[in-house]
Amino acid sequence: MIDWAPLILTFKLALVTTIILLIVSLPLAYWLAYSKSRIKPIIETLVSMPLVLPPTVLGFYLLMAFSPGNAFGSWLDEWLGIRLIFSFSGLVIASVLYSLPFMVHPIQSGLSSLSPTLAEVSYTLGKSKMTTLFKVLLPNIKPALLTGIVLTFAHTIGEFGVVLMIGGNIPEKTKVASIAIYDEVEALNYGAANTYSLILFVITFIILLAVYLTNGRYLKKFLK
Amino acid sequence: MIDLSIYKTLQAAQGDMVLDINCTITKGQLVSLYGISGAGKTSILRILAGLMNPDKGTILVHEQTWLDTTKKIQIPPQQRKIGYVFQEYALFPNMTIRKNLEFALKKGQDNHSIEELIDLMELGELQHRNPHTLSGGQKQRVALARALVQKPEILLLDEPLSALDVTMRNKLQDYILKVHRQYQLTTILVSHNIGEIIKLSDHMICIDQGKIIQQGDPAELFSTNKISGKFQFTGEVIKIQKEDVIYIVSILIGNTMVKVIAQSSEITDINPGDTVIVASKAFNPIIQKFI
Numbered sequence: 153m154i155d156w157a158p159l160i161l162t163f164k165l166a167l168v169t170t171i172i173l174l175i176v177s178l179p180l181a182y183w184l185a186y187s188k189s190r191i192k193p194i195i196e197t198l199v200s201m202p203l204v205l206p207p208t209v210l211g212f213y214l215l216m217a218f219s220p221g222n223a224f225g226s227w228l229d230e231w232l233g234i235r236l237i238f239s240f241s242g243l244v245i246a247s248v249l250y251s252l253p254f255m256v257h258p259i260q261s262g263l264s265s266l267s268p269t270l271a272e273v274s275y276t277l278g279k280s281k282m283t284t285l286f287k288v289l290l291p292n293i294k295p296a297l298l299t300g301i302v303l304t305f306a307h308t309i310g311e312f313g314v315v316l317m318i319g320g321n322i323p324e325k326t327k328v329a330s331i332a333i334y335d336e337v338e339a340l341n342y343g344a345a346n347t348y349s350l351i352l353f354v355i356t357f358i359i360l361l362a363v364y365l366t367n368g369r370y371l372k373k374f375l376k
Numbered sequence: 377m378i379d380l381s382i383y384k385t386l387q388a389a390q391g392d393m394v395l396d397i398n399c400t401i402t403k404g405q406l407v408s409l410y411g412i413s414g415a416g417k418t419s420i421l422r423i424l425a426g427l428m429n430p431d432k433g434t435i436l437v438h439e440q441t442w443l444d445t446t447k448k449i450q451i452p453p454q455q456r457k458i459g460y461v462f463q464e465y466a467l468f469p470n471m472t473i474r475k476n477l478e479f480a481l482k483k484g485q486d487n488h489s490i491e492e493l494i495d496l497m498e499l500g501e502l503q504h505r506n507p508h509t510l511s512g513g514q515k516q517r518v519a520l521a522r523a524l525v526q527k528p529e530i531l532l533l534d535e536p537l538s539a540l541d542v543t544m545r546n547k548l549q550d551y552i553l554k555v556h557r558q559y560q561l562t563t564i565l566v567s568h569n570i571g572e573i574i575k576l577s578d579h580m581i582c583i584d585q586g587k588i589i590q591q592g593d594p595a596e597l598f599s600t601n602k603i604s605g606k607f608q609f610t611g612e613v614i615k616i617q618k619e620d621v622i623y624i625v626s627i628l629i630g631n632t633m634v635k636v637i638a639q640s641s642e643i644t645d646i647n648p649g650d651t652v653i654v655a656s657k658a659f660n661p662i663i664q665k666f667i
Contacts, residue, residue, distance in 0.1 A: 272453075
């Protein structure tokens with residue numbers, strides 16, 4: 153029988169990451185969709201970086217930043233008593249950064265695809281930007297929201313490089329399924345590796361299939 | 377009374393265009409803004425509504441300053457008492473017709489005005505349907521009703537009927553007149569349909585290239601005094617064909633196409649798409665009832 157802890161940890165990480173990203177991405181995607189600021193291209197680039205950057209690069213810099221031997225890491229340690237390296241919180245922060253584009257892009261493109269007149273009507277009816285966002289804009293981009301949530305969740309499940317760099321391989325703390333697979337292969341336990349792999353394969357297949365079936369449009373646009 | 381004095385450089389298709397408008401709109405009137413596409417009519421409505429900011433200018437509405445760029449006063453669209461009807465209806469797709477109207481309610485406002493508007497605009501049968509199941513004319517009726525839920529003092533209509541067929545247009549025009557009178561609104565209508573302007577408005581402002589070129593009584597402006605004909609119509613030139621030494625000009629008047637013979641000297645400055653007056657005084661027209 154396999155050890156279920158890595159799988160449970162993986163889904164816990166994916167869930168926490170998705171919830172945090174949903175909260176963080178809403179204002180960010182809103183700003184990116186409507187702002188005409190000059191620094192917008194720079195922010196857009198930064199948000200998209202995790203798509204192309206090797207995960208180890210992100211992991212390496214986070215490792216450097218969080219390391220108690222460096223200024224930021226020691227400040228966190230001394231003032232807040234937090235050590236982010238080789239801990240679950242560290243993994244969450246790394247995952248949030250790593251999966252950021254997977255949440256921001258669908259929401260941003262959803263908002264941009266709405267006719268600007270919808271928001272303008274709402275303003276002329278005396279509604280604030282906040283009311284307009286939650287009552288008018290978001291309800292009309294539900295498919296995009298769903299795509300963002302599912303892609304983020306699935307992408308976090310598939311993390312390997314970042315997690316390995318910053319989380320290491322501590323059972324029940326940072327040993328997620330993808331690392332457990334690598335571990336089992338190293339130890340020549342192909343059976344266990346296969347079980348983990350198959351579970352991840354089936355689950356991600358089902359998740360993505362469900363999204364394609366409910367709303368293929370946004371996902372297709374994003375993965376093109 | 378609305379006092380408008382605005383200046384803004386707009387990026388138009390043909391390059392930059394300066395919008396420079398000074399005008400006064402009398403309370404309770406229905407005023408039409410007339411001009412070709414891209415003349416700046418919609419921008420004027422957007423600036424009035426606060427959806428667009430001019431480079432400089434002032435807007436005074438019933439003695440209240442809505443905008444004064446020198447004093448840095450700029451009331452947000454949410455606080456301007458206006459109803460705005462867009463050309464593309466812009467009903468909220470996630471709400472039923474009734475929910476669309478209820479969304480427009482002010483905090484604490486009772487449902488009374490919604491019931492009244494549903495009655496007035498004959499939306500009773502439609503109220504529980506979703507916007508995408510409605511026809512264009514029905515959608516625009518809902519949009520008009522929604523703009524009036526908060527009982528605004530000013531109604532801004534941005535080519536609200538241009539996507540509708542003639543019968544629907546006529547019906548909607550009657551609705552516009554009805555609400556304009558019943559709620560004692562000051563209404564500003566953007567339109568380039570001459571019949572519509574003459575039928576609906578008390579005053580017309582002609583705009584070209586961002587400037588006011590003429591204003592006054594619509595019927596008078598469209599039937600210029602230069603020609604005194606026994607009968608005259610305004611129409612749009614569709615086609616100019618050369619036949620030997622003369623030209624045949626096809627003109628669309630209302631829904632009817634008429635052909636007029638013209639000399640080359642008469643059509644030197646007339647092109648397809650132009651609005652022209654067709655008049656005659658040499659003979660008596662026959663009037664026959666159309667069954």
